[in-house]
Amino acid sequence: MTSLSAQPRVPQSPDEIIGSGLCIGCGGCTTLQPSASMGWDKDGHLKPSAPDGWHAAEAFAQLCPFSPAAANEDEIAAQLFPSAPGGDAMIGRYQDAYVGHVAEEGFRLAGSSGGMVSWVAAELLRRGLVDGVAHVVPRSPEQDQGRLFEYRISRTEDELREGAKSRYYPVDLSRVLREIRDVPGRYAIVGIPCFIKAVNLLRREDPVVAERVPFTIGLFCGHMKSARMVDSFALQLGAAPEAVRAIDYRLKNPDRxxxxxxxxxTLEDGSTRQQDWWHLVDGDWGSGFFMNSACNFCDDVVAETADIAMGDAWVEPYSSDGKGTNVVITRSPLMQEIVQQGMSEGRLQLQGVDHSFIQQTQAAGFRQRREGLGYRLARARLPVQPRKRVRPSRQLPARRKLIYRMRQAISRGSHRAFRLARAVHWPELYIRWGRAALSAYHGLAYSRGRIGKMVDKLIDPQGKGTD
Structure with a gap:
């Protein structure tokens, strides 16, 4: 795909990106000036700030993954993977694709899925291809309690294993990017699609980072949550948010x-609380609770600019396998060689699949990021207008429009309701709002039968599917 928007206005600073709701909080822009730092906003998202004001606006516009002046995923991938034999509008350029898990002991059960992310990172260390891997790890109780997770550079396999499992929590790259620039060596970076894009944009502009970051490992992504997700879980489980010291978002059980x-x-007194997500008012991932607004304008589900990318195999029979299963996309020849050797040695249990299988495993994400994105672009009126690879369009069935509008409303409303509940010291206010919002979302957007027909007539009396 190619960009379809004409000559967008170039943002002059991160403040304009933030004001347009397009800042994902990656921290890439903080590499432009030493005084810049990342901090929490009122809704539990990380945002950059510079006490002396922002400089080098032209450079910033080329580095921000959501800047309309930055190269898009197609342009970056064409430069990075020119020899990739495969190409698909949804999953990008690629060498090959697989489904399966790590057979080598100590990886699959330690991770949220099939163990492939940690295995690839460990293999880069074992082969001496990198001196360290930048990835997300829990913060220890002795550290500042302002954040539960952070990026860290691990230099041994034991350190690397501390970062296994999924983290649906805001983190930023600012500290590790500075460490990479300060400490000579070769590094791999693990991240979600927009973070990997930010790294690749920085590599295009900064020769030091380009030399020291030869590898990127991508994670499939639905969207990012704010820190309020943890706070909400705590309140619903009868704990004070400030008492939370750790969270495992996906407690693994091979029997489920x-x-x-x-x-x-895990709370400050050492006690634990646990609950299945479907018993929590905001546990329906797709409904959009506490979503970062920038995610509404992302069109990359599968980390198209990463050397290798992994996600969950959300199709049967794999989604019912409690041990976890990965889908894998190799893009660089070296990553393809590493995976194939792992398979030949019996350390990886993978089988080849095609791009359509990958699309099936992430079908909901692709609908949200392509069909839904086109509709949101057609409606967007932002100070900085996104430039994406999807054509703006209102030509959708009315029910699909309702789904996309309600997700945005829940995303905005969940933050506002949570702020209000904390301000009046009444947590139940948010919980009641969440239940009502989720009930309306399911009842109106996904209702079928007689109720569904009534909803369709109310939202689209003429049956034309246009605004």
Missing amino acids: PANWYTALL
């Missing part, structure tokens, strides 16, 4: 389907 998420909170 992989898509039955269970959250486990």
Whole structure:
């Protein structure tokens, strides 16, 4: 795909990106000036700030993954993977694709899925291809309690294993990017699609980072949550948010389907609380609770600019396998060689699949990021207008429009309701709002039968599917 928007206005600073709701909080822009730092906003998202004001606006516009002046995923991938034999509008350029898990002991059960992310990172260390891997790890109780997770550079396999499992929590790259620039060596970076894009944009502009970051490992992504997700889980489990010291978002149980998420909170007194997500008012991932607004304008589900990318195999029979299963996309020849050797040695249990299988495993994400994105672009009136690879369009069935509008409303409303509930010291206010919002979302957007027909007539009396 190619960009379809004409000559967008170039943002002059991160403040304009933030004001347009397009800042994902990756921290890439903080590499432009030493005084810049990342901090929490009122809704539990990380945002950049510079006490002396922002400089180098032209450079910033080329580095922000959501800047309309930055190269898009197609342009970056064409430069990075020119020899990739495969190409698909949804999953990008690629060498090959697989489904399966790590057979080598110590990886699959330690991770949220099939163990492939940790295995690839460990293999890069074992082969001496990198001196360290930048990835997300829990913060220790002795550290500042302002954040539960952070990026860290691990230099041994034991350190690397501390970062296994999924983290649906805001983190940023600012500290590790500075460490990479300060400490000579070769590094791999693990991240979600927009973070990997930010790294690749920085590599295009900064020769030091380009030399020291030869590898990127991508994670499939639905969207990012704010820190309020943890706070909400705590309140619903009868704990004070400030008492939470750790969270396991996906407690693994081989005897239960992989898509039955269970959250486990560890509190300051050492006690734990756990609950299945479907018993929590905001546990329906797709409804959009606490979503970062920038995610409404992302069109990359499968980390198209990463050397290798992994996600969950959300189709049967894999989604029912509680041990976890990965889908894998190799893009660089070296990553393809690493995976194939792992398979030949019996350390990886993978089988080849095609791009359509990958699309099936992430079908909901692709609908949201392509069909839904086109509709949101057609409606967007932002100070900085996104430039995406999807054509703006209102030509959708009315029910699909309702789904996309309600997700945005829940995303905005969940933050506002949570702020109000904390301000009046009445947590139940948010919980009641969440139940009502989720009930309306399911009842109106996904209702079928007689009720569904009534909803369709109310929202689209003429049956034309246009605004």
